[in-house]
Amino acid sequence: xxxxxxxxxxxxxxxxxxxxxxxxxxxxxxxxxxxxxxxxxxxxxxxxxxxxxxxxxxxxxxxxxxxxxxxxxxxxxxxxxxxxxxxxxxxxxxxxxxxxxxxxxxxxxxxxxxxxxxxxxxxxxxxxxxxxxxxxxxxxxxxxxxxxxxxxxxxxxxxxxxxxxxxxxxxxxxxxxxxxxxxxxxxxxxxxxxxxxxxxxxxxxxxxxxxxxxxxxxxxxxxxxxxxxxxxxxxxxxxxxxxxxxxxxxxxxxxxxxxxxxxxxxxxxxxxxxxxxxxxxxxxxxxxxxxxxxxxxxxxxxxxxxxxxxxxxxxxxxxxxxxxxxxxxxxxxxxxxxxxxxxxxxxxxxxxxxxxxxxxxxxxxxxxxx
Numbered sequence: 001x002x003x004x005x006x007x008x009x010x011x012x013x014x015x016x017x018x019x020x021x022x023x024x025x026x027x028x029x030x031x032x033x034x035x036x037x038x039x040x041x042x043x044x045x046x047x048x049x050x051x052x053x054x055x056x057x058x059x060x061x062x063x064x065x066x067x068x069x070x071x072x073x074x075x076x077x078x079x080x081x082x083x084x085x086x087x088x089x090x091x092x093x094x095x096x097x098x099x100x101x102x103x104x105x106x107x108x109x110x111x112x113x114x115x116x117x118x119x120x121x122x123x124x125x126x127x128x129x130x131x132x133x134x135x136x137x138x139x140x141x142x143x144x145x146x147x148x149x150x151x152x153x154x155x156x157x158x159x160x161x162x163x164x165x166x167x168x169x170x171x172x173x174x175x176x177x178x179x180x181x182x183x184x185x186x187x188x189x190x191x192x193x194x195x196x197x198x199x200x201x202x203x204x205x206x207x208x209x210x211x212x213x214x215x216x217x218x219x220x221x222x223x224x225x226x227x228x229x230x231x232x233x234x235x236x237x238x239x240x241x242x243x244x245x246x247x248x249x250x251x252x253x254x255x256x257x258x259x260x261x262x263x264x265x266x267x268x269x270x271x272x273x274x275x276x277x278x279x280x281x282x283x284x285x286x287x288x289x290x291x292x293x294x295x296x297x298x299x300x301x302x303x304x305x306x307x308x309x310x311x312x313x314x315x316x317x318x319x320x321x322x323x324x325x326x327x328x329x330x331x332x333x334x335x336x337x338x339x340x341x342x343x344x345x346x347x348x349x350x351x352x353x354x355x356x357x358x359x360x361x362x363x364x365x366x367x368x369x370x
Contacts, residue, residue, distance in 0.1 A: 004181055004216075005131050005163060005290055007109060012125040014111040015118055022126065026092040026118055029111040043072055091115045095189050096208055096223050100250065101240035103219040117219075120185040120210060123161025129290045132164045133274055134260065138296040139166050140309035142259030143252065144349040145328030151344075152229040155261040157209075158271055158293075161185040164257065169310045171252040174245040177215040182253060185210045186226065213253045220250045248312070260295050266330065266344040271295055301349060 014029040046069045053061040092115045106113035114121060124130070164182040171179040188207045207226035212219050220241070224234055234254065241247050264270050274292035326349065333345040 002165065005129075005165075008121070008124075008163070009129050009290055011109065011111050011114055012121040012129070015114070015121045016125040019122055022122075026122070028088055028092060028115065043069065046072070088112060088115050092118045095205070096187065096210065097238075098206075098208065098223050098225055099238045099240065100220075100222050100234070102246060103221060105214055105217050105219055117183070117212060119187055119189060120161055120183045120212060123185040123187065124163060124183065125161070127159035127161045130159045130162050130293060131290055132162060132260070132293050132295060134164060134166050134256070134295060135297070135299070136167045136170075136306050136310075137301050138260075138294075138299050139170050139256055140306040141296070141299050141301055141328055141349055142256050142263070143170070143309040144301075144305060145259055145346070146330075147231065147255055147259065149330045150258055150262045152231070152258060153227065154265065155229075155258060156265055157184065157186050157261065158264060164260070166256055170256070171213065171249040172245065172312075173215055173218065173220065173249045174243040175215070175218065177217070179213040179215045179220060179249055179253060181214050181216075182257060183210075183212040183214075184257060211253065211257055213250070220246060220253060222250065222254060262330070263346055264295055266346050267296070272297055299348065305349060 015026075018027050018029045046065055050062055050065045050069070053059075053065060096119070103116065162184050164184060166180050166182065168178045168180055173179060186207070186209055188205045209222075209224050209226055209229065211222040211224075213221075222234065222237070224237060239247075241250065271293055274294050326347075328349040329347050331345045331347055332342040
């Protein structure tokens with residue numbers, strides 16, 4: 001279990017403990033409010049110390065403790081603090097805005113500081129803390145698969161909330177760090193705003209897929225409409241990211257996420273438990289144990305192709321005289337009576353043609369349909 005997943009599970013559990021009812025308005029974990037707003041335990045301790053100091057005749061200590069108690073009273077009655085806490089409460093209950101942006105990762109791991117991410121934390125907790133560990137070969141294969149053939153609206157999430165871990169160097173942002181931790185949640189808590197999403201009235205709930213990817217310090221997010229999901233729709237979302245490196249990293253994240261979901265949808269038994277436990281051990285497991293899964297464990301591709309995918313060349317064709325690399329793609333496979341039925345089948349990136357010849361590499365942009 002990674003340190004990140006373990007810490008996020010603790011934070012998610014705190015939110016879940018305070019929000020057992022999925023239909024109720026979200027509440028900030030009470031122990032965080034105790035520390036900042038109420039301070040009941042601290043004040044009770046100070047009062048007890050004042051009583052003890054008086055008993056032993058320590059007037060100097062009594063004065064110091066009474067001064068400390070007065071400062072706590074002042075903090076609790078501070079209107080700016082009350083307004084800030086009211087703002088946090090409003091934040092966690094504000095519906096999603098369909099957008100793509102970049103956020104700062106909280107510097108303090110207090111649950112209070114994860115208000116923006118509370119919906120995916122709760123969805124992840126309610127689904128059972130499922131973590132998907134993707135191999136370098138699988139991530140590279142998804143990045144070398146033609147994304148235009150993926151039917152995005154038909155994709156299914158294995159769980160309502162999930163954490164996907166990808167290897168280093170595939171999605172590097174403007175700071176040079178890699179976005180390796182990706183949170184995915186499906187929700188109907190979203191709104192259309194005046195920023196280009198006008199097909200629904202303001203205030204009406206709208207299904208959305210939410211993706212939060214972090215490098216530990218920053219978050220690249222995508223909040224996209226579920227019923228109109230397409231690569232073009234993603235491009236048209238209001239965008240608050242300004243740097244090209246971050247935009248490219250976000251596209252990589254989307255390719256990996258939607259590619260993995262498409263593969264899991266098209267390939268039977270593609271999802272396997274990474275550390276399966278026996279039935280006896282499973283019965284004894286704590287409900288808050290993280291479950292690790294993997295997608296496409298059997299996929300193995302050339303190390304050279306993995307290096308190319310890591311380097312950022314997302315759309316490639318290798319030419320060795322008459323030999324070339326075929327991108328991964330989906331095929332409608334005929335089956336059933338008289339081949340009347342069709343099933344989507346994923347074809348792995350592979351070499352085609354004779355093995356001899358000098359190697360040349362050709363890279364072209366995703367929008368180049370030729």
